[in-house]
Amino acid sequence: MNNTFKKIFIKSFVLLFFLAGCVGQSGRNAETVTIWHWMSDRDDAFNELAKRYTEETGVNVKFDLYAPSEIYSQRVKGAIQTNTLPDIFGVLGENQDFASFIQSGYVADLTEALNAPMDGATWKEAFFEKALAVNEFKEGNPHGVKPGIYGLPLDVSTIRMIYNKNLYAKAGLDPNAPPKTWEEFMEHSRILKAKGLPGFVSGFGEIWMLDALASNWAMNLMGPEKVFATYEGKVPYTDRDWIKIFALFKEMADEGVLVDGTVTMVNKAAEQTFANERATYAFNGSWCVNVYKGMNPDLDYAAFLPPLISKARPMKIWGGAGSSFVIHEASPRKEAAIAFLKWLTSDAQQVYLAESTLNLPANKNAVKEISPILSQFAGNMDHVVHPNVYPVHEKPEVREAFDKGIQSILIGEKTPEELAAEVQKVKGKALKR
Amino acid sequence: MDFQKVRNEVGNYVFILPAVVLFFIFSLYPFFKVFQLSVTDWNGINPQMNYVGLANFKDLLTDNPVFWLSMRNALNITVLALTLQNLLALFLAFLCDRDIRGGNIYRVIFYLPPVLSGIVVGLIWNWIYDGNYGLLNHFLEFIGLGDLTRAWLADANTALLAVAVIHMWKGFGWGFVILLAGLQSIPRELYEAARVDGANSWVVFKKITCPLMIPVFILVSILTILGTMQIFDIIISTTGGGPGYHTEVPITRILQTMIGASKFGYACAMGVVFGFVLLAISMVQIRVSKMMRQV
Numbered sequence: 021m022n023n024t025f026k027k028i029f030i031k032s033f034v035l036l037f038f039l040a041g042c043v044g045q046s047g048r049n050a051e052t053v054t055i056w057h058w059m060s061d062r063d064d065a066f067n068e069l070a071k072r073y074t075e076e077t078g079v080n081v082k083f084d085l086y087a088p089s090e091i092y093s094q095r096v097k098g099a100i101q102t103n104t105l106p107d108i109f110g111v112l113g114e115n116q117d118f119a120s121f122i123q124s125g126y127v128a129d130l131t132e133a134l135n136a137p138m139d140g141a142t143w144k145e146a147f148f149e150k151a152l153a154v155n156e157f158k159e160g161n162p163h164g165v166k167p168g169i170y171g172l173p174l175d176v177s178t179i180r181m182i183y184n185k186n187l188y189a190k191a192g193l194d195p196n197a198p199p200k201t202w203e204e205f206m207e208h209s210r211i212l213k214a215k216g217l218p219g220f221v222s223g224f225g226e227i228w229m230l231d232a233l234a235s236n237w238a239m240n241l242m243g244p245e246k247v248f249a250t251y252e253g254k255v256p257y258t259d260r261d262w263i264k265i266f267a268l269f270k271e272m273a274d275e276g277v278l279v280d281g282t283v284t285m286v287n288k289a290a291e292q293t294f295a296n297e298r299a300t301y302a303f304n305g306s307w308c309v310n311v312y313k314g315m316n317p318d319l320d321y322a323a324f325l326p327p328l329i330s331k332a333r334p335m336k337i338w339g340g341a342g343s344s345f346v347i348h349e350a351s352p353r354k355e356a357a358i359a360f361l362k363w364l365t366s367d368a369q370q371v372y373l374a375e376s377t378l379n380l381p382a383n384k385n386a387v388k389e390i391s392p393i394l395s396q397f398a399g400n401m402d403h404v405v406h407p408n409v410y411p412v413h414e415k416p417e418v419r420e421a422f423d424k425g426i427q428s429i430l431i432g433e434k435t436p437e438e439l440a441a442e443v444q445k446v447k448g449k450a451l452k453r
Numbered sequence: 454m455d456f457q458k459v460r461n462e463v464g465n466y467v468f469i470l471p472a473v474v475l476f477f478i479f480s481l482y483p484f485f486k487v488f489q490l491s492v493t494d495w496n497g498i499n500p501q502m503n504y505v506g507l508a509n510f511k512d513l514l515t516d517n518p519v520f521w522l523s524m525r526n527a528l529n530i531t532v533l534a535l536t537l538q539n540l541l542a543l544f545l546a547f548l549c550d551r552d553i554r555g556g557n558i559y560r561v562i563f564y565l566p567p568v569l570s571g572i573v574v575g576l577i578w579n580w581i582y583d584g585n586y587g588l589l590n591h592f593l594e595f596i597g598l599g600d601l602t603r604a605w606l607a608d609a610n611t612a613l614l615a616v617a618v619i620h621m622w623k624g625f626g627w628g629f630v631i632l633l634a635g636l637q638s639i640p641r642e643l644y645e646a647a648r649v650d651g652a653n654s655w656v657v658f659k660k661i662t663c664p665l666m667i668p669v670f671i672l673v674s675i676l677t678i679l680g681t682m683q684i685f686d687i688i689i690s691t692t693g694g695g696p697g698y699h700t701e702v703p704i705t706r707i708l709q710t711m712i713g714a715s716k717f718g719y720a721c722a723m724g725v726v727f728g729f730v731l732l733a734i735s736m737v738q739i740r741v742s743k744m745m746r747q748v
Contacts, residue, residue, distance in 0.1 A: 090712060093712055094712070097497050097498065100498060113712075113715070114715065116715065117496075117498060117715055120496055120498040120499050120715070121498055123499065124498055124499045124500055126498075218585075225692065225693045225695055226693065227693075227695075279584075279585065280584025280585050280603070280604040280607065281583060281584035281585070281604035281606065281607040282607070283604075283607045283695060283696045284604075284606050284607045284612070284691070284692040284693060284695045284696050285607075286693065289579065293585075298585060298586070416713060416714035416715070417714060420709070420713070420714075424695065424697050424698060425697070427695050427696045427697050428696065428697040430696070431607065431608065431609045431696045431697065433609055433696075433697060434697075449516070
């Protein structure tokens, strides 16, 4: 190798080394629509659909998986800083995060595309209203986002109570009659315990699950208005209704209803526990149908609404869009991205996704062929609420104190009254900011 | 001016230029960026960030008891790691320093836990600690100590200790390798001379091994402190910081503030304060070690 060649080689190497890090969107294949997601259980199905789309249209589509969801969130936030967001991605986290993405100009407004006529109807009409609502910002929303629909739901999730029919029968209980009220739930739990059968499990180590269950009961006991008034700071957490909600968890702990270790269990471990018949009850989302099928295909279970605390109001449960995609506002392939999402959310593809991943489809027309257990999760959609569509939201630090405090009640460290006072203190501090 | 000399001088610096550039980009820039962000209210998404002065630091130092609780938890684990973990590592290093049969196999076995992923280790220990079907409870029942069985990771009295045991199990191999290398670097002649002079094992340890091992002890203890205070993956895969705040550590608080509450600016302030605490602990330790060396 002569000296000139050596110099050229070294200089080229150094140049390429530094330029490699600077490759942004321009470095990507201009013809390929890129999608980032976190749904490892759906990755195979997505890749199959991408292949079919390319065969049908000639447009290349590439799904990039970043899992688990925490890693995905970091990836997206990192991409914002380096201006390397893909054409299509999902926004995880709080509603305020979604609002920040929109206000910072990273998310396209899809209202016009959704309202445009398509095969005698509009694209919007194909979706469950509740699923679309999670991605919609209405006039006067608390974040000041321009009204519009900014995301497209892929599937619908609801979070409910589940019970093991086999263990119910073993306890001498009617396997087709799950508890409807709190009193019945506690009575059935006592019977199960007396027979040496396991109780209730949930991924309470992931504190949002505690939040979901507690807010279901709060909405039932005091109604949405009072819950929202609490979030606004007009009703204190020391109100007797909130103390009653906390007391439910204390009662469960005192009566030994919970499976040992539930308080720090992640949901995957809780799912394993329920699937292996080491718990009679679980509190879990509709995604569990797919999970349980993988863990124990013979598991005989059914879903029911969380037991009523008050018969004066219906039980509201968390639900809505399970996962949604948004389109990058600055994407040079925006139209191609919209066209792909139209195709992905159309009847045939939604049926394929529902069949292959056992998730509830977001497209109304694809629901006809779903399994009986999924139908149970799809029932009572009128009672479904989602924190993202609340008119007012609780501050993250208050919610953390609330959920962590319930963990403390479950381990017998705090009383409901002590927790109420503690959460109210955090709330007071948050209101002053 | 001697052009050739200047050219040679510059030529020398060119060789280290890539390393310097990389150091600036990947070490110095993020370091100063954290300081810059710590005085803002940035949420990690919006390009706009407002300068808030020292408000984040003020709140952190005066009105964030959970952060300081997490610091205390990490310190408790660190004290356990500094003592029990390193004593175990030293004991095993002593054993392997002798000519024992299959010594290399033991070395490999002891070094296995540190190379495993923290998440995997956490999941394995979840299974051991399980309140219903865990190996530990099964063993306790087998030896007639059934009264002690519990959900080890969900019990406020045992959760932190249980996590510390996992951390020590995973971490003792590092100390073992470094201490063994230190022991093997001590000239054998010194031991032989001491034996000839009639010194017993304890005297040999006190007068020869310990003084010569002080630099190694310092290194191991600094690495233990820095590694343990930054414990994170095991917590995430076992307790998630719970029950309540019983196993929260600074890094889980920083992550929760950054990702959970979208307060990047505040989280950076936490990172800065945490960094200073680590620096202070390390400096105190170096000072103490210097004093020990003089003694």
